[in-house]
Amino acid sequence: MTAGPVPEFSVGVNLRSIDSSFEWWLTCARRLESAGYAGAWIWDHFVSRGVRSDSVLEAWTTLTGVAAGTDRIELGTYVTNVMNRHPAVLARMAATFQEISEGRLVLGMGIGGHPAEHEAYGIPFPAAPERVARLEEAVGVIRALWTGGPVSRPGTFYSLAEASAHPIPRPLPRIIIGGETTGGARLAARVGDGWTTYEPTFRRDYPIYLEALELAGKTRARQRVLVGFELAKGARLADSAWIQDPSGMAGRWQAAGADGVVLSARTTADVDALVGAAERR
Secondary structure, three states, X not given: OOOOXXXXXXXXXXXXXXXXXXXXXXXXXXXXXXXXXXXEEEOOOOOOOOOOOOOEOOHHHHHHHHHHOOOOOEEEEOXXXXXXXXXXXXXXXXXXXXXXXXXXXXXXXXXXXXXXXXXXXXXXXXXXXXXXXHHHHHHHHHHHHOOOOOEEEOOOOOOEEEEOOOOOOXXXXXXXXXXXXXXXXXXXXXXXXXXXXXXXXXXXXXXXXXXHHHHOOOOHHXXXXXXXXXXXXXXXXXXXXXXXXXXXXXXXXXXXXXXXXXXXXXXXXXXXXXXXXXXXX
16 A cells, blocks of 8 residues: 655644644634635643643543544644554544545654653653654554454554444555654654654655665555644744745745645634735745
C-alpha cells in the first residue's frame, strides 16, 4: 500500500490547542478553509508544557468535530505521540475518521517529547531508542490493519492475532513521520509516506533524508515533506515573512525541496493575519 500523489505546494496551519475552546478551533478552521489554506493541524498533547492545569484540547476528538463542521480543508495531527494510543486502536480511529472527513486525514506520527505529561497521566515514556522502535513497529501494525485483515503478526511491542479492521480507509491516509534528529529523518524515509520537521533541522537533514529514501527503494516524488515554523514566545504572526510575502516564501521553500509548510497560529490575531494575507494574494 502506498500513498497517492503529492499535492501542490501546501500551506497549512497548526492551531493552538492550549487554553483554546473547541468553538474557537472550529471557527478558525472554517476561516482558514474559506481563505484557501490547505490544512488545519493540531498538537497531540494532554498537558501544557507550561502550567499543568492549563486547559488542553484532545487532538483526535477535536479533529473529528472539525471534520463534521468543514468541507474541504485537510486535517492532521502534528504529530500523534506513539505512546499515547495503541497502534491498533489508532488504526481504527484513523479509518473511521477518514470516513467521517471524506478522505481528508493526514496521520502525523512521532515518538513524543513531553515526559511531564506522561508522568502526570501514568503513561509509559521509555528512552528514545525504544520509542523509535515502537514507532517503526506501530506504523507496520497500522498499515497491516488498513488492509482490513484478518492480520496475524508477532511483535516486540504490538502483536495481532486474526485481527480484522473495517472500514478500510479510502483513500489510505498518508503517514507523515515527525523527526527533529538525523535519525528521525532516516526513520521517516524508511517507514513513512513523508517527513515533517522544523526549519533548522530540514536545512541540515534534507540531504540525509534523500539518501535514506534511495536506500529504502523509495522515490522522492511520492513522499510529502512539510517544514514547520514555530512562533517565538511573544511573537506575532503578522510580523512574519509568511504574512508579508507569502508567495515569495512559498517559492523559496519549494525551491529548497519542501512540498509544503505548517505555520503556527496561537491567537485570533494570528488567524486574522493569515486570512488577510490570503486575500492579498
